[in-house]
Amino acid sequence: MKYDIIFVGGGQASVFGAYEAINKNPNLKIMVIDKGQMLDKRICPKEKLGKCVKCPTCAIIYGVSGAGAYSDSKFNMDYRVGGDVHTITSKSLVNETIQYVSDIYKNFGFDDEPTGLVYNEEMELIKRRCIENDIQLVDTPTMHLGTDGSRELYSKLIDTLLKKGVEFSSNSDFKDLIIEDGKVKGAVIETKEGKKTFYSDNIITALGRSGAKQMMKMCQTHGIGYSAGSVDIGVRVEIPDVVMKTINKNFYEAKMVFYTKKYNDKMRTFCSNPSGFIAVEKHSDNIMLANGHAYKNKKSTNTNLALLCTKSFTEPFNQPFEYAASIAKMSTMLTGGKVLCQSYGDLKAGRRSTEERMSRLNIEPTTDDYVAGDISLACPKRILDNIMEFIEVHDKVTPGFASNDLLLYFPEIKFRSTRMTIDSNMETTVKGLYSAGDSSGYGSGLNIAAVMGILAVRDILKKIK
Numbered sequence: 001m002k003y004d005i006i007f008v009g010g011g012q013a014s015v016f017g018a019y020e021a022i023n024k025n026p027n028l029k030i031m032v033i034d035k036g037q038m039l040d041k042r043i044c045p046k047e048k049l050g051k052c053v054k055c056p057t058c059a060i061i062y063g064v065s066g067a068g069a070y071s072d073s074k075f076n077m078d079y080r081v082g083g084d085v086h087t088i089t090s091k092s093l094v095n096e097t098i099q100y101v102s103d104i105y106k107n108f109g110f111d112d113e114p115t116g117l118v119y120n121e122e123m124e125l126i127k128r129r130c131i132e133n134d135i136q137l138v139d140t141p142t143m144h145l146g147t148d149g150s151r152e153l154y155s156k157l158i159d160t161l162l163k164k165g166v167e168f169s170s171n172s173d174f175k176d177l178i179i180e181d182g183k184v185k186g187a188v189i190e191t192k193e194g195k196k197t198f199y200s201d202n203i204i205t206a207l208g209r210s211g212a213k214q215m216m217k218m219c220q221t222h223g224i225g226y227s228a229g230s231v232d233i234g235v236r237v238e239i240p241d242v243v244m245k246t247i248n249k250n251f252y253e254a255k256m257v258f259y260t261k262k263y264n265d266k267m268r269t270f271c272s273n274p275s276g277f278i279a280v281e282k283h284s285d286n287i288m289l290a291n292g293h294a295y296k297n298k299k300s301t302n303t304n305l306a307l308l309c310t311k312s313f314t315e316p317f318n319q320p321f322e323y324a325a326s327i328a329k330m331s332t333m334l335t336g337g338k339v340l341c342q343s344y345g346d347l348k349a350g351r352r353s354t355e356e357r358m359s360r361l362n363i364e365p366t367t368d369d370y371v372a373g374d375i376s377l378a379c380p381k382r383i384l385d386n387i388m389e390f391i392e393v394h395d396k397v398t399p400g401f402a403s404n405d406l407l408l409y410f411p412e413i414k415f416r417s418t419r420m421t422i423d424s425n426m427e428t429t430v431k432g433l434y435s436a437g438d439s440s441g442y443g444s445g446l447n448i449a450a451v452m453g454i455l456a457v458r459d460i461l462k463k464i465k
Contacts, residue, residue: 011066
């Protein structure tokens with residue numbers, strides 16, 4: 001079967017890309033391939049059982065609508081957050097397309113006013129504290145759907161796509177590309193029924209963070225241009241809401257970037273979830289990673305956010321994914337298949353955390369999928385030093401942050417280790433093959449993934465008459 005456009009991966013880039021394509025040309029034959037289930041069948045057993053049971057295909061990560069369907073779904077309204085595709089297009093084009101996607105959100109009933117639009121005295125104080133402590137505050141307006149709102153939006157989008165004739169191949173493991181004479185010709189998948197081949201002269205790969213390693217292998221196998229990119233390694237922290245009250249109320253999420261004094265390494269906050277919950281994800285090779293989300297209508301008394309260290313590597317090293325994965329495997333080995341949790345007080349004291357000591361704190365963890373222990377046994381010293389330095393400087397902006405009540409869940413890793421060689425239209429060095437979203441190496445948020453999917457489709461539509 002031949003299609004006008006095939007999307008490999010059913011996340012944000014593909015859903016919005018398919019929506020753009022079918023609206024602009026209702027006669028197109030479009031296929032969306034995903035390793036997981038359709039959205040209405042994506043059910044995480046943890047919701048009923050209260051713990052991760054390590055499903056073969058994690059419903060939180062894989063499935064149509066992507067990891068975004070189980071995320072806090074914050075949509076940042078500025079090119080500065082969510083990736084750096086503006087380096088190959090333009091800042092203005094990315095911002096224009098972000099606004100275009102925001103209008104689609106509104107068309108489906110999500111028209112909440114973004115936070116962070118107008119500064120008040122409390123926000124000015126936070127900004128001044130950041131300046132005083134060499135922290136860059138990336139204060140972009142942010143729309144927040146929540147995990148529940150996100151699933152509602154994607155459900156409406158997918159229903160629309162199905163009604164317009166877009167086809168979906170779920171539970172389909174992407175195995176290979178068909179490339180002939182420098183041109184893409186099709187994609188090979190494997191299902192319970194065996195291998196299948198879908199043909200198209202236009203394929204957009206958007207495999208998400210979990211697909212970075214697979215894209216690297218595809219590049220190596222087929223001679224597709226790429227370079228080794230960066231990985232983000234750090235912790236997901238959890239702190240009582242009362243400590244984060246001012247930031248939560250005024251910014252919802254205050255994105256901060258800091259270069260450590262000791263190593264001059266980049267640290268950043270990521271995906272803050274006021275009154276949110278810790279989530280644990282199962283990736284390939286039984287890697288367990290910490291994450292977090294928040295709901296519109298279900299609240300905890302804790303805020304969680306990621307503190308991430310961005311690491312790039314120089315020659316001859318070219319295996320950033322394997323490096324980060326080995327750290328995660330070490331942690332998983334220590335915990336028997338959960339994430340590590342340690343209070344900041346115990347970390348500073350150089351001792352492992354225990355359930356008894358954690359029970360003395362003013363915070364109750366929002367997950368049971370952890371083992372109290374010692375993060376320093378699994379986290380490289382340089383990264384741990386960076387994390388601790390960032391916590392201390394964050395405390396100067398948010399007093400109480402560097403308290404004993406700060407819980408650190410390790411590891412949180414964002415795999416962006418494959419940097420695809422793409423042009424301003426998202427086309428790779430293989431004609432007709434496009435790359436979008438996190439697996440391209442240029443995306444790290446919902447906004448940029450959607451932008452890249454739409455820009456790729458717009459270029460394809462110029463070719464299809």
